Amino acid sequence: MIKTKHSFLTKIKNLGLKRNLIQLFFLIIQNPFLSNFLSGKPYNGATKTFCAPGLHCYSCPSMAFGCPLGTLQYVIKYASRIPFFALGTLSAFGAFLGRAVCAYICPFGFFQEIFYSMSPWKNIEAHLPRKFRIVKWFNLFFFVLLIPAFGFAQGFCAYICPSGLIVAGIPIIAANSGLRASIGITFWWKTALTIFFVIYFMREKRAFCRYICPLGLILGFFNSVSLFQIKLNQNKCVSCSACKKACPMGIDPVKEVNSIECIKCGDCVRVCPVNKKSSLN
Amino acid sequence: MKKAIVISILSAISAIFIAMTFTVEIDEYGTKETDLVKAAGKNICMSCIGLYDENIVEKIIEKFSSKKSEKAQ
Numbered sequence: 001m002i003k004t005k006h007s008f009l010t011k012i013k014n015l016g017l018k019r020n021l022i023q024l025f026f027l028i029i030q031n032p033f034l035s036n037f038l039s040g041k042p043y044n045g046a047t048k049t050f051c052a053p054g055l056h057c058y059s060c061p062s063m064a065f066g067c068p069l070g071t072l073q074y075v076i077k078y079a080s081r082i083p084f085f086a087l088g089t090l091s092a093f094g095a096f097l098g099r100a101v102c103a104y105i106c107p108f109g110f111f112q113e114i115f116y117s118m119s120p121w122k123n124i125e126a127h128l129p130r131k132f133r134i135v136k137w138f139n140l141f142f143f144v145l146l147i148p149a150f151g152f153a154q155g156f157c158a159y160i161c162p163s164g165l166i167v168a169g170i171p172i173i174a175a176n177s178g179l180r181a182s183i184g185i186t187f188w189w190k191t192a193l194t195i196f197f198v199i200y201f202m203r204e205k206r207a208f209c210r211y212i213c214p215l216g217l218i219l220g221f222f223n224s225v226s227l228f229q230i231k232l233n234q235n236k237c238v239s240c241s242a243c244k245k246a247c248p249m250g251i252d253p254v255k256e257v258n259s260i261e262c263i264k265c266g267d268c269v270r271v272c273p274v275n276k277k278s279s280l281n
Numbered sequence: 282m283k284k285a286i287v288i289s290i291l292s293a294i295s296a297i298f299i300a301m302t303f304t305v306e307i308d309e310y311g312t313k314e315t316d317l318v319k320a321a322g323k324n325i326c327m328s329c330i331g332l333y334d335e336n337i338v339e340k341i342i343e344k345f346s347s348k349k350s351e352k353a354q
Contacts, residue, residue, distance in 0.1 A: 041325075048322035049315055058322045059329040066322045070329060074321040075314060079307055085314050088298030095291035150344065152337050157328040159337075164329035172330050179325075184334035191331070225287045 019103065019265060023110040026054075029064075030107060036061035040175025042168070051086060053093040054106030055215045057161070059168035069161075069215045073144055073154035080151070090215075094222030098229075098258070102209055102216050103265035108163045112201045112208055113248075119202035126203050127250045132211050133261070140214035156214060158186065162194040205248040209263060220260035230264055232257045236274050243268035 030052050033043040042048075042059050052065035068086045075083035093101055102109050116122055139156060147155030157164055169190070173179050200207050209216050232254065243253040246267045251259065253268040302314035327333045 042322070044323035049319050051318075057326075057329050059324075059326045066318060070326065071318050071321055073328075074326075075317055079314070079317055081307060081314075083314075084298040085302040085318050088295040088302070090295075091291050091298070092295035095288050095295065147337065150341070152340055153333050153335065154326070154328040155337075157326065158331075158333040161329065164326075165331050168326075169330035169332075172325055173332075179330075179332065182327075182332045182334070184332070186334045187331035189331075222291070225284060225291070227284075227288055 020110075020113070022104050023107075023113070026105045027107050027110055030054075030056065031060070031062040032064055033062045037171050038175065040172045042172075051089045052105070053089065053097075053101045053219070055108040055161075055163050055213060056106075057157075057164040057168040059164065059172065061168070061171060063167070069144065070154065070157050070164075073148045073157060076145065077148035077151055077154055080149070090218055091222065094219050094226060096227045097219075098223040098226030098264060099216060099219045099260075099262060100226070100228050100264040101219050102206075102213075102263040106215075107167075108213075109206065109209060109263075111163075111166075112206055115198060115201040116205050121203050122205075128204070128207075128211065135211045136214055136217045139212060140217050144214050159189065160193065160212070162190070162197045162208070165190045165194045205250070206263070210249055210261070216263070217260070220262075223258050223260055223262060223264070228264060230257050230262070230266070230269065238274055240273060242271045242273060246271040 036043055040061060042061050043064060045064070047064045048058065048066055050065050051068040051071055052063075053068060055069060056063055056065075056067045058066040058070050068090055072083045072086035075081065075086065097104075139160060143155035143160055147153055153159075169187070173183070173187075197208060197212075204210070230253070234254075237254055239254070241252075244251075247253055248265060248267060249261050249263055251261045253262070256262060257268070258264070302318070304313070306313060307317075
Protein backbone atom coordinates (compact mmCIF):
# COMPACT_ATOMS: atom_id res chain seq x y z
CA MET A 1 0.00 0.00 0.00
CA ILE A 2 1.22 3.43 -0.83
CA LYS A 3 0.25 6.49 1.12
CA THR A 4 1.49 10.00 1.66
CA LYS A 5 3.38 10.29 4.89
CA HIS A 6 1.86 13.42 6.37
CA SER A 7 -1.75 13.47 7.40
CA PHE A 8 -2.60 16.74 5.70
CA LEU A 9 -1.17 15.39 2.50
CA THR A 10 -3.19 12.20 2.70
CA LYS A 11 -6.22 14.42 2.18
CA ILE A 12 -5.00 15.24 -1.32
CA LYS A 13 -4.56 11.64 -2.33
CA ASN A 14 -7.54 11.78 -4.68
CA LEU A 15 -5.41 14.07 -6.69
CA GLY A 16 -6.63 13.75 -10.28
CA LEU A 17 -8.34 17.10 -10.69
CA LYS A 18 -7.09 18.67 -7.48
CA ARG A 19 -3.48 18.47 -8.59
CA ASN A 20 -4.39 20.17 -11.87
CA LEU A 21 -6.05 22.95 -9.88
CA ILE A 22 -2.90 23.36 -7.79
CA GLN A 23 -0.85 23.50 -11.01
CA LEU A 24 -3.23 26.10 -12.45
CA PHE A 25 -2.98 28.15 -9.26
CA PHE A 26 0.83 28.22 -9.43
CA LEU A 27 0.72 29.00 -13.15
CA ILE A 28 -1.44 32.07 -12.49
CA ILE A 29 0.69 33.15 -9.51
CA GLN A 30 3.83 32.97 -11.62
CA ASN A 31 2.32 34.71 -14.67
CA PRO A 32 0.28 37.71 -13.56
CA PHE A 33 1.46 40.10 -16.31
CA LEU A 34 -0.32 38.66 -19.34
CA SER A 35 -0.74 42.08 -20.97
CA ASN A 36 3.05 42.19 -21.50
CA PHE A 37 2.59 39.71 -24.34
CA LEU A 38 1.14 42.57 -26.39
CA SER A 39 4.23 44.75 -25.99
CA GLY A 40 6.62 41.79 -26.21
CA LYS A 41 8.67 43.03 -23.27
CA PRO A 42 9.39 40.96 -20.15
CA TYR A 43 8.20 42.20 -16.77
CA ASN A 44 11.12 43.71 -14.89
CA GLY A 45 9.85 44.53 -11.42
CA ALA A 46 11.16 43.64 -7.97
CA THR A 47 10.03 40.00 -7.93
CA LYS A 48 12.32 39.22 -10.87
CA THR A 49 15.16 39.13 -8.31
CA PHE A 50 13.76 35.81 -7.09
CA CYS A 51 13.51 32.47 -8.80
CA ALA A 52 10.44 30.26 -9.02
CA PRO A 53 11.50 26.63 -8.67
CA GLY A 54 10.01 25.23 -11.91
CA LEU A 55 11.15 25.36 -15.54
CA HIS A 56 9.87 28.51 -17.19
CA CYS A 57 11.77 31.35 -18.84
CA TYR A 58 12.82 34.65 -17.32
CA SER A 59 12.34 36.29 -20.72
CA CYS A 60 8.67 35.29 -20.77
CA PRO A 61 6.71 38.59 -20.84
CA SER A 62 4.20 37.51 -18.19
CA MET A 63 6.61 35.80 -15.79
CA ALA A 64 6.98 37.47 -12.38
CA PHE A 65 10.01 35.41 -11.30
CA GLY A 66 13.31 34.20 -12.69
CA CYS A 67 14.02 30.71 -14.01
CA PRO A 68 16.52 28.90 -11.76
CA LEU A 69 18.10 27.05 -14.66
CA GLY A 70 18.58 30.23 -16.68
CA THR A 71 19.94 32.09 -13.65
CA LEU A 72 22.34 29.25 -12.89
CA GLN A 73 23.78 29.34 -16.42
CA TYR A 74 23.84 33.14 -16.54
CA VAL A 75 25.92 33.44 -13.35
CA ILE A 76 28.31 30.67 -14.43
CA LYS A 77 28.79 32.31 -17.82
CA TYR A 78 29.08 35.99 -16.87
CA ALA A 79 30.62 35.78 -13.39
CA SER A 80 32.53 32.47 -13.68
CA ARG A 81 31.52 31.55 -10.15
CA ILE A 82 29.34 29.08 -8.28
CA PRO A 83 25.72 30.23 -8.75
CA PHE A 84 24.79 30.49 -5.07
CA PHE A 85 21.41 32.12 -5.65
CA ALA A 86 20.02 29.44 -7.93
CA LEU A 87 21.55 26.64 -5.85
CA GLY A 88 20.18 28.16 -2.63
CA THR A 89 16.69 28.47 -4.11
CA LEU A 90 16.73 24.94 -5.48
CA SER A 91 18.06 23.40 -2.27
CA ALA A 92 15.42 25.25 -0.23
CA PHE A 93 12.58 23.93 -2.41
CA GLY A 94 14.33 20.56 -2.73
CA ALA A 95 14.61 20.14 1.05
CA PHE A 96 10.87 20.55 1.52
CA LEU A 97 9.32 19.25 -1.69
CA GLY A 98 11.98 17.41 -3.68
CA ARG A 99 10.68 16.67 -7.17
CA ALA A 100 7.12 17.40 -6.09
CA VAL A 101 7.96 20.81 -7.58
CA CYS A 102 7.71 19.11 -11.00
CA ALA A 103 4.26 17.74 -10.22
CA TYR A 104 2.68 20.79 -8.59
CA ILE A 105 4.57 24.01 -9.40
CA CYS A 106 6.44 23.62 -12.70
CA PRO A 107 4.53 25.39 -15.51
CA PHE A 108 6.22 23.28 -18.17
CA GLY A 109 5.15 20.06 -16.44
CA PHE A 110 1.56 21.35 -16.49
CA PHE A 111 1.93 22.25 -20.16
CA GLN A 112 3.04 18.68 -20.95
CA GLU A 113 0.08 17.22 -19.07
CA ILE A 114 -2.35 19.44 -21.00
CA PHE A 115 -0.85 18.30 -24.29
CA TYR A 116 -0.95 14.67 -23.23
CA SER A 117 -4.59 14.97 -22.17
CA MET A 118 -5.47 16.25 -25.68
CA SER A 119 -3.56 13.46 -27.36
CA PRO A 120 -5.27 11.01 -29.70
CA TRP A 121 -2.57 8.44 -28.80
CA LYS A 122 -2.77 8.67 -25.03
CA ASN A 123 -3.94 5.10 -24.56
CA ILE A 124 -0.88 3.75 -26.26
CA GLU A 125 1.63 2.45 -23.72
CA ALA A 126 4.60 4.15 -25.30
CA HIS A 127 7.95 4.84 -23.77
CA LEU A 128 11.57 4.98 -24.80
CA PRO A 129 14.03 2.52 -23.25
CA ARG A 130 15.14 3.46 -19.77
CA LYS A 131 18.72 4.17 -20.85
CA PHE A 132 17.47 7.34 -22.62
CA ARG A 133 17.04 8.90 -19.18
CA ILE A 134 20.79 9.45 -19.20
CA VAL A 135 20.17 12.33 -21.64
CA LYS A 136 19.15 14.61 -18.77
CA TRP A 137 22.47 13.88 -17.00
CA PHE A 138 24.29 14.83 -20.18
CA ASN A 139 22.18 18.01 -20.47
CA LEU A 140 23.05 18.98 -16.91
CA PHE A 141 26.80 18.45 -17.16
CA PHE A 142 27.36 19.55 -20.76
CA PHE A 143 24.77 22.21 -21.57
CA VAL A 144 24.06 23.67 -18.11
CA LEU A 145 27.51 23.49 -16.50
CA LEU A 146 30.29 22.96 -19.02
CA ILE A 147 29.32 25.25 -21.94
CA PRO A 148 28.58 28.29 -19.71
CA ALA A 149 31.73 27.54 -17.65
CA PHE A 150 33.82 28.04 -20.79
CA GLY A 151 31.97 31.33 -21.35
CA PHE A 152 30.40 30.22 -24.63
CA ALA A 153 26.64 30.38 -24.13
CA GLN A 154 23.83 29.49 -21.78
CA GLY A 155 23.92 26.08 -23.40
CA PHE A 156 20.58 24.61 -22.35
CA CYS A 157 18.64 27.83 -22.93
CA ALA A 158 20.35 28.49 -26.27
CA TYR A 159 20.08 25.08 -27.89
CA ILE A 160 17.56 22.87 -26.10
CA CYS A 161 14.93 24.60 -23.93
CA PRO A 162 11.51 24.42 -25.64
CA SER A 163 9.93 26.41 -22.81
CA GLY A 164 12.01 29.48 -23.71
CA LEU A 165 10.96 29.32 -27.34
CA ILE A 166 7.26 28.75 -26.63
CA VAL A 167 6.69 31.29 -23.85
CA ALA A 168 9.34 33.87 -24.75
CA GLY A 169 10.86 33.38 -28.20
CA ILE A 170 7.72 33.19 -30.33
CA PRO A 171 5.71 35.95 -28.55
CA ILE A 172 8.66 38.35 -28.27
CA ILE A 173 9.76 37.89 -31.88
CA ALA A 174 6.15 38.22 -33.05
CA ALA A 175 5.81 41.55 -31.21
CA ASN A 176 9.22 43.00 -32.16
CA SER A 177 9.75 43.30 -35.89
CA GLY A 178 13.37 44.37 -35.33
CA LEU A 179 14.23 41.01 -33.81
CA ARG A 180 12.85 39.09 -36.78
CA ALA A 181 15.85 40.16 -38.84
CA SER A 182 18.12 38.35 -36.35
CA ILE A 183 16.52 34.95 -36.87
CA GLY A 184 19.19 32.45 -37.76
CA ILE A 185 19.96 28.76 -37.74
CA THR A 186 19.68 28.41 -33.94
CA PHE A 187 16.10 29.68 -34.00
CA TRP A 188 15.13 27.17 -36.65
CA TRP A 189 16.95 24.39 -34.78
CA LYS A 190 15.07 25.24 -31.57
CA THR A 191 11.80 25.48 -33.48
CA ALA A 192 12.28 22.05 -35.05
CA LEU A 193 13.26 20.56 -31.68
CA THR A 194 10.26 22.18 -29.97
CA ILE A 195 7.83 20.85 -32.60
CA PHE A 196 9.33 17.39 -32.09
CA PHE A 197 8.98 17.72 -28.29
CA VAL A 198 5.38 18.92 -28.48
CA ILE A 199 4.38 16.03 -30.75
CA TYR A 200 6.20 13.61 -28.50
CA PHE A 201 4.48 15.07 -25.37
CA MET A 202 1.24 13.75 -26.85
CA ARG A 203 2.65 10.26 -27.13
CA GLU A 204 4.42 9.82 -23.81
CA LYS A 205 3.43 11.24 -20.45
CA ARG A 206 5.91 13.79 -19.08
CA ALA A 207 8.49 12.88 -21.73
CA PHE A 208 10.51 16.03 -21.12
CA CYS A 209 10.69 15.35 -17.36
CA ARG A 210 11.72 11.75 -17.97
CA TYR A 211 14.49 12.24 -20.51
CA ILE A 212 15.51 15.88 -20.94
CA CYS A 213 14.99 18.15 -17.93
CA PRO A 214 18.18 18.93 -15.95
CA LEU A 215 16.17 21.00 -13.45
CA GLY A 216 14.11 17.97 -12.47
CA LEU A 217 17.34 16.05 -12.08
CA ILE A 218 18.77 18.67 -9.68
CA LEU A 219 15.55 18.59 -7.62
CA GLY A 220 15.65 14.78 -7.77
CA PHE A 221 18.92 14.80 -5.79
CA PHE A 222 16.87 15.97 -2.78
CA ASN A 223 14.03 13.49 -3.31
CA SER A 224 15.05 10.85 -0.80
CA VAL A 225 15.56 13.34 2.05
CA SER A 226 12.85 15.93 1.39
CA LEU A 227 10.06 16.58 3.86
CA PHE A 228 7.32 15.61 1.39
CA GLN A 229 7.55 11.84 0.91
CA ILE A 230 5.33 9.09 -0.44
CA LYS A 231 5.28 6.20 2.01
CA LEU A 232 5.15 2.61 0.82
CA ASN A 233 3.83 -0.15 3.06
CA GLN A 234 5.34 -3.23 1.42
CA ASN A 235 3.41 -5.65 3.68
CA LYS A 236 0.03 -4.48 2.39
CA CYS A 237 1.02 -4.35 -1.28
CA VAL A 238 -0.99 -6.83 -3.39
CA SER A 239 1.34 -6.49 -6.41
CA CYS A 240 -1.47 -5.45 -8.75
CA SER A 241 0.79 -3.04 -10.68
CA ALA A 242 -1.97 -0.41 -10.79
CA CYS A 243 0.50 2.18 -9.49
CA LYS A 244 3.02 1.27 -12.19
CA LYS A 245 0.42 1.78 -14.91
CA ALA A 246 -0.67 5.12 -13.47
CA CYS A 247 2.80 6.57 -12.93
CA PRO A 248 3.39 9.52 -15.30
CA MET A 249 7.15 9.03 -15.00
CA GLY A 250 6.97 5.38 -16.10
CA ILE A 251 8.57 3.99 -12.95
CA ASP A 252 7.45 1.20 -10.67
CA PRO A 253 6.49 3.01 -7.44
CA VAL A 254 6.82 -0.21 -5.42
CA LYS A 255 10.52 -0.30 -6.25
CA GLU A 256 11.33 3.34 -6.89
CA VAL A 257 9.05 5.52 -4.81
CA ASN A 258 10.91 8.74 -3.81
CA SER A 259 13.77 7.85 -6.16
CA ILE A 260 15.42 10.48 -8.34
CA GLU A 261 12.85 9.75 -11.08
CA CYS A 262 9.75 10.03 -8.84
CA ILE A 263 7.91 13.38 -9.07
CA LYS A 264 5.69 12.56 -6.06
CA CYS A 265 2.52 13.45 -7.97
CA GLY A 266 0.47 11.01 -5.90
CA ASP A 267 -1.13 9.28 -8.90
CA CYS A 268 0.08 5.94 -7.44
CA VAL A 269 -1.63 6.77 -4.15
CA ARG A 270 -4.86 7.58 -5.99
CA VAL A 271 -5.07 4.29 -7.87
CA CYS A 272 -3.83 1.96 -5.11
CA PRO A 273 -6.73 -0.49 -4.43
CA VAL A 274 -5.49 -1.27 -0.93
CA ASN A 275 -5.49 2.40 -0.11
CA LYS A 276 -9.14 2.72 -1.13
CA LYS A 277 -10.19 0.02 1.34
CA SER A 278 -8.27 1.62 4.13
CA SER A 279 -9.44 4.43 6.39
CA LEU A 280 -7.37 6.94 4.42
CA ASN A 281 -10.33 7.75 2.20
CA MET B 282 14.92 12.50 13.48
CA LYS B 283 17.75 11.86 11.06
CA LYS B 284 15.65 13.28 8.23
CA ALA B 285 14.77 16.35 10.28
CA ILE B 286 18.47 17.02 10.82
CA VAL B 287 19.22 16.65 7.10
CA ILE B 288 16.34 18.99 6.17
CA SER B 289 17.48 21.54 8.78
CA ILE B 290 21.03 21.43 7.44
CA LEU B 291 19.83 21.82 3.84
CA SER B 292 17.59 24.73 4.82
CA ALA B 293 20.45 26.41 6.68
CA ILE B 294 22.80 25.95 3.71
CA SER B 295 20.28 27.38 1.29
CA ALA B 296 19.63 30.34 3.61
CA ILE B 297 23.39 31.00 3.77
CA PHE B 298 23.71 30.71 -0.02
CA ILE B 299 20.86 33.14 -0.63
CA ALA B 300 22.12 35.57 2.04
CA MET B 301 25.58 35.51 0.43
CA THR B 302 24.17 36.62 -2.90
CA PHE B 303 22.75 39.76 -1.28
CA THR B 304 25.91 40.63 0.64
CA VAL B 305 29.08 39.30 -1.00
CA GLU B 306 30.57 41.48 -3.72
CA ILE B 307 31.79 39.57 -6.74
CA ASP B 308 33.95 42.24 -8.36
CA GLU B 309 35.76 45.52 -7.62
CA TYR B 310 32.68 47.56 -8.68
CA GLY B 311 30.63 46.18 -5.81
CA THR B 312 28.37 44.00 -7.97
CA LYS B 313 26.46 41.38 -6.03
CA GLU B 314 25.11 38.14 -7.43
CA THR B 315 21.55 39.39 -7.04
CA ASP B 316 22.43 42.28 -9.39
CA LEU B 317 23.34 39.68 -12.00
CA VAL B 318 20.10 37.80 -11.35
CA LYS B 319 18.15 41.07 -11.73
CA ALA B 320 20.00 41.91 -14.94
CA ALA B 321 19.28 38.45 -16.32
CA GLY B 322 15.58 38.83 -15.61
CA LYS B 323 15.15 42.41 -16.83
CA ASN B 324 16.50 42.01 -20.35
CA ILE B 325 15.38 39.85 -23.21
CA CYS B 326 17.73 36.86 -23.20
CA MET B 327 18.89 36.12 -26.74
CA SER B 328 19.74 32.53 -25.79
CA CYS B 329 16.26 31.86 -24.42
CA ILE B 330 14.40 33.23 -27.43
CA GLY B 331 16.58 31.31 -29.87
CA LEU B 332 18.59 34.18 -31.31
CA TYR B 333 22.01 33.18 -29.96
CA ASP B 334 23.68 32.39 -33.25
CA GLU B 335 27.35 31.95 -32.55
CA ASN B 336 28.90 28.79 -33.89
CA ILE B 337 29.79 27.08 -30.65
CA VAL B 338 31.83 24.28 -32.23
CA GLU B 339 33.98 26.86 -33.99
CA LYS B 340 34.41 28.79 -30.73
CA ILE B 341 35.45 25.68 -28.80
CA ILE B 342 38.02 24.73 -31.47
CA GLU B 343 39.29 28.32 -31.52
CA LYS B 344 39.66 28.43 -27.74
CA PHE B 345 41.56 25.16 -27.52
CA SER B 346 43.80 25.90 -30.52
CA SER B 347 44.73 29.30 -29.06
CA LYS B 348 45.59 27.61 -25.75
CA LYS B 349 47.79 25.12 -27.59
CA SER B 350 49.61 27.86 -29.46
CA GLU B 351 50.11 29.77 -26.20
CA LYS B 352 51.69 26.69 -24.64
CA ALA B 353 53.89 26.14 -27.70
CA GLN B 354 55.19 29.69 -27.45
